Every structure is written in structure tokens, then in C-alpha cells.
Amino acid sequence: MATSAVDYALPLLLLSKFPIPPLFAVLLVGVSLLWFAPGGIAWAFSRAAWVIPGPPGVVSALSGTAAHRALAKLSRSLEASKLMAFSVGFSRFIVSSHPETAKEILGSSAFADRPIKESAYELLFHRAMGFAPYGEYWRNLRRISATHLFSPRRISAFGEQRKEIGVHMVGEIQSLMGRDGEVEIKQVLHFGSLNNVMMSVFGKRFDFGEEQGLELEGLVKEGYELLGVFNWSDHLPLLGLLDLQGVRRRCRKLVTRVNLFVGRIIEEHRRRRSTAAAASNVGDFVDVLLDLEENEKEKLSDVDMVAVLWSADGATFAWYQEMIFRGTDTVAILLEWIMARMVLHPDIQTKAQAEIDDVVGESRPVSDADIPNLPYLQSIVKESLRMHPPGPLLSWARLAIHDVNIGDYFVPAGTTAMVNMWAITHDECVWSEPNEFKPERFMEEEMSIMGSDLRLAPFGSGRRVCPGKAMGLATVHLWLAQLLQSFRWMPLGTGVDLSECLKMSLEMKNPLVCRAVPRS
Numbered sequence: 001m002a003t004s005a006v007d008y009a010l011p012l013l014l015l016s017k018f019p020i021p022p023l024f025a026v027l028l029v030g031v032s033l034l035w036f037a038p039g040g041i042a043w044a045f046s047r048a049a050w051v052i053p054g055p056p057g058v059v060s061a062l063s064g065t066a067a068h069r070a071l072a073k074l075s076r077s078l079e080a081s082k083l084m085a086f087s088v089g090f091s092r093f094i095v096s097s098h099p100e101t102a103k104e105i106l107g108s109s110a111f112a113d114r115p116i117k118e119s120a121y122e123l124l125f126h127r128a129m130g131f132a133p134y135g136e137y138w139r140n141l142r143r144i145s146a147t148h149l150f151s152p153r154r155i156s157a158f159g160e161q162r163k164e165i166g167v168h169m170v171g172e173i174q175s176l177m178g179r180d181g182e183v184e185i186k187q188v189l190h191f192g193s194l195n196n197v198m199m200s201v202f203g204k205r206f207d208f209g210e211e212q213g214l215e216l217e218g219l220v221k222e223g224y225e226l227l228g229v230f231n232w233s234d235h236l237p238l239l240g241l242l243d244l245q246g247v248r249r250r251c252r253k254l255v256t257r258v259n260l261f262v263g264r265i266i267e268e269h270r271r272r273r274s275t276a277a278a279a280s281n282v283g284d285f286v287d288v289l290l291d292l293e294e295n296e297k298e299k300l301s302d303v304d305m306v307a308v309l310w311s312a313d314g315a316t317f318a319w320y321q322e323m324i325f326r327g328t329d330t331v332a333i334l335l336e337w338i339m340a341r342m343v344l345h346p347d348i349q350t351k352a353q354a355e356i357d358d359v360v361g362e363s364r365p366v367s368d369a370d371i372p373n374l375p376y377l378q379s380i381v382k383e384s385l386r387m388h389p390p391g392p393l394l395s396w397a398r399l400a401i402h403d404v405n406i407g408d409y410f411v412p413a414g415t416t417a418m419v420n421m422w423a424i425t426h427d428e429c430v431w432s433e434p435n436e437f438k439p440e441r442f443m444e445e446e447m448s449i450m451g452s453d454l455r456l457a458p459f460g461s462g463r464r465v466c467p468g469k470a471m472g473l474a475t476v477h478l479w480l481a482q483l484l485q486s487f488r489w490m491p492l493g494t495g496v497d498l499s500e501c502l503k504m505s506l507e508m509k510n511p512l513v514c515r516a517v518p519r520s
């Protein structure tokens, strides 16, 4: 439930339970009036009070594991799909569940900032791209990564590595099937995806049965949990002093461990580069940044830029960490959903395999170059992103830098804005049969999912659109093609449970366990 009856009725309950003097009674009535303002208490004092529709009280839905569904239901029930106001503690929120207002919010320069959570701040993510305030510093981060990590040239250069990791995953699935007669695909995808990011960023692959791999996995798991946790201290300043959920303490411990881990890898790179033999062995992102440090320091006039690259304040580490947290699980989680759909819809799976066999044949392994010729496979990915967007609320929200109008409504500076992409992709006014898994719909209508059409924008849109979207898609397409080319995916007796659980991304609540039978 989004906002329980208790949320609404708390002040009345207090009034009825305790006999109080008249002055307090007047005060409490005043507070109740504020509480019952549309959008709740955080909106009651703003210039936009009583304007944008929204539930009274304090919405607790964001702390739940189905926030996207709860907010969608609330917006629908209040006929506030275009814009709904609500309060979380003393923070003012708006949420759009409509392509028009979503486009306005994401495209507006007013919403180019992100609200910074305590966990992100403690993990130094305010110095990394995803949370850095809009401005010169953030622009530099985007520019460096657009050129050196996410450019088409770099993405295609990493094609062989992606393919090798895919082949390795196929081997692992085969041996798990041999051992257990079933496979829990989530772990395989998670480690594959983590190694893919680690190779691109650090040029290093890990064995997750060994000490360093286990350590890395521990760091990633803890960081992912901390970033995903709903921290009441972010919205109730007094609680912040107490750190009741222990988020600050855990973050500080983690930063020390990550700095040690990443520091070791950077040292290895420096040592390797100092030997003559290493001169030709450049390629990963650490090397790119070391090159920038060595060759371009003179040209980098911006003090912040140098700080980003190699200052001791941990900004560089934060950058690496962010790539790992962002790049790993989005890809693995999306692929798990897709495989669940393949198991559930054998007809669709057969059609995709027939397409692969037609284009690739049966004698050679599928590769990046085949993907443009596999439109049905691409449609499966699009349809999965529609039904199971990894960021149903577009992961991380936006913050209004200044006052702005959205639709017919005035939104004051300091308001946090969210887009409920899940609500849009499940709205029958926007999509026909929105609850049916039908990749064919994308064969009939050409549609970009990169952010220009807000009916389906799983990577966000506007200035802060996901910079890793092309890399993420290249990985998902190739690995899906490899998994479908190699195996026939079949259910176990228990079937497939599509229950969801929203953490930092929208995960399957119960991991997919199925059978993968070799096709040849």
C-alpha cells in the first residue's frame, strides 16, 4: 500500500487519544490542516501549496519494494498521472506517470541536478558522474567518459572481450547443468557482467572462487545495498544525526576498503606502464586516465578536472565504483528478466532461435556484427525493457535547481522530481495490451528507446540520460544471442515466478532457476 490509512489519520488519532489544552488543540488542528494539504506536509508551506494534486500526509511507499506500483496506483486513483505531488518526511516530491510531463521534466535544464542521498555522499559519489551537481565539473566527467569509455569506437573495441565472457558463461551454464540438472542464471550473469565492467575499466578479470574475486564481490554487494537502501535520514534531518539505520557507518567502512582495493589496481597499472614492454599494452579506462594525467595535465585548466583524475580525496575511486555499480547489475538483472520471458514463452524463444540460425548459421558463433541483422532479438530486448525496466523510477531522481513550470503547474526550486517509467509502460492509454509480452509490437513500429520517445525511455532522457546505454545494450544483445544460440531454455516443474523486488534496480524477487539444454 502506498500511503496507509495510518499515514493520513495520524494527527486525528493523536487528538482523539490524548486530552489536551485548547491552545495545543488549535495548534494541532493547524498542523492537521497542513498535514491534509494535497501533497502532504512538505508542500503545505510552499508557494505551490494546494495546487498540484497529491495524497495528504507522508507517503511511505518509497521505502517499500514495490514503490513504482504503489505510486502508479496512487497517481491513477487521484487522476494525477500528469503530475502528482507528495511528501516524504520534509522533502517535496513530484512524480510524472505521463510521457508529456516526463519529457518536460527530463528535458528541462531546471532538473539537471540530482538530489544527493546520504549514502551517495558518504561513498563520495557527489564527486562521480551520477550525483555530481550540474555544472562544469559534471560536464567534464561526461565528456571524458563519452570520449574514452562509451564512444562507438571503444564499444566496438570491447566486442571480443564481451564475446569471450559470453562464451565463458555458456561453459559455466553447461557445467552447472551437468552437476545439478538445473541452473540459477542470476549468479552466472552477475559475475559475467561484473567481469565485463572490470575488464573495460581496470583491464582485469577476476575469478570469483578466489580471494580477490570474493573481496570484489563483497565490495560491490555492500555498495549496491547501501545505494539502494531507503534512508529516512535523507528526509528527516533530525534522524540524520542519529544514523539509526547505520548507513553512514557502513559507508565509511566501505570507502576505506574500496580505496585500498582500487588503489592496488592503479598501482599495478603504474608499475606495468613504467616498464618498456607495457608501452603497447594500453586499453582500459585506468590507462586512459593515466594517459590524460601524463599527457594532458598541462592542458587541463580546470582545477576540478585534475581533482577528478588523481586527487587523494577519493573522487577517482568514486568514479570507478560508480561505473561498477551502475554497469554491472542493470545488465545482469535485465538479462535475467529476458531469460525468464524466454522460458515462459517457448514460441517467442523458438522464433528468436530461428532468426539466429538464419542469419548466423549453425557452424559459427554469433558476434557483435550479427546484431543489426537480428531485429526480432532486438524487439525481445525492447519488450523486456518495457515490461521490466531495470530503473522503473529511472533509478535516481532529479532535483529542481530553480522554479519551473511543468504542464500547468508551478514547481518550486528544491523539489525532487521522479518519472514513473513503469507506470507509463504499463498504461493502456499509451500501450495496447500493456500486460502482454509481445515483442512483435516493435517489429510493426520502429521506435527509439534511447530517450527521444518518452513512451519507452528505460535509459532516461535529456542531459542526464544514461551514458552507458549503448554499451549496456551491446552487451545485452550479444549475450542474449549467445545464450539462445547455445541452449534451449526450459522451465522446471516449479515454473517461473515473475514477482518483483525494487532495490537499486527492479529485480526478480525469486531468482530464475531453469534448465538449459544444449541445442547441438
Ligand code: HEM
Pocket (backbone or CB within 6 Å): 106, 129, 130, 131, 142, 197, 322, 323, 324, 326, 327, 328, 330, 331, 334, 390, 391, 394, 395, 396, 397, 458, 459, 460, 461, 462, 463, 464, 465, 466, 467, 468, 469, 471, 472, 473
Ligand atoms: C541495461 C542497462 C542500463 C540501464 C537500463 C540504465 C539506466 C539508467 C537510467 C534510467 C539512468 C538515469 C537517467 C536519467 O536521469 O535520465 C542512468 C544513469 C546513469 N547510468 Fe545507466 N543504465 C544501464 C547501463 C549502464 C552502464 C553499462 C553504465 C556504465 C558502465 C551506466 C552508467 C550510468 C551513469 C554514470 C549514469 C548517471 C549519468 C548522470 O547523472 O550524468 N549505465 N542509467
